[in-house]
Amino acid sequence: MRFYEDITVGDRREFGEFRITKDEIIEFARKYDPQPFHLDEEAAEGSMFGGLVASGWQTAAICMRLTVENITDVATLGGLGVDNLRWHTPLRPGDTVHLRTEVLDKRPSESRDDRGYVTRQVEGVTDDGTRVISYEGIEIVRRDIGADSETRPNSV
């Protein structure tokens, strides 16, 4: 398991695939984003998108799924938030999403010795490299208290 101390700024990864179906788009939209261009093919044809497209929040959720499945070696405690989320191109039925990630920044918590914050740039792209979404996710990551206390004996 990689702790906060083991995370390297600049570390890049590319991984994962999630193919979205028409039924999944409509199912998500019914529950969380019931706008015509996410719900109904005919109505979507007359919209700005010219056809059925996934809710942007579903596209973000798919990126989360790919992250959880593929970044399995980090001692994450949960998410703090997200900056600069942008939807570049809508996701359509049959599209497959892949992720490109890069560690942008890390900083220790000022109030808690046992954790730090890691900012990861995430880009979701389709098979032909079209960028559908990008954001900077801030994760809370456990510090390696054992190793840390060796180098900072006064902190215990």
Next chain:
Amino acid sequence: MRFYEDITVGDRREFGEFRITKDEIIEFARKYDPQPFHLDEEAAEGSMFGGLVASGWQTAAICMRLTVENITDVATLGGLGVDNLRWHTPLRPGDTVHLRTEVLDKRPSESRDDRGYVTRQVEGVTDDGTRVISYEGIEIVRRDIGADSETRPNSV
């Protein structure tokens, strides 16, 4: 229908309610965020959260649902992105989310005469006023071309 020109910076609204169940938390997590503290009550008790909590992306999706259901009078063309999203307190089974929104900013598109961007602060709070999520959503809103062309005759 309210167009870009009809949106007032500073406009505040409070509305909506969405009560989340344990089953909904687990169903969303299985599909989009399969981490133990979103999936399994027993595993969640041993986590930082001390019990089952909703995926932060589900909390965001619930805010979208409440927005779509309650802000029905704006000529929106879709979402551009989100800034400063923060998860303040995790959402737990039985919690009910309400929204507080405020229009922070609006600006016309530089490349397209027919649209502008509206930034709306969104806060999701539970019954007792605990803030679970906040973000600034940027929406693309249709301009009232008819009225606009009267005041800018050279633009057509």
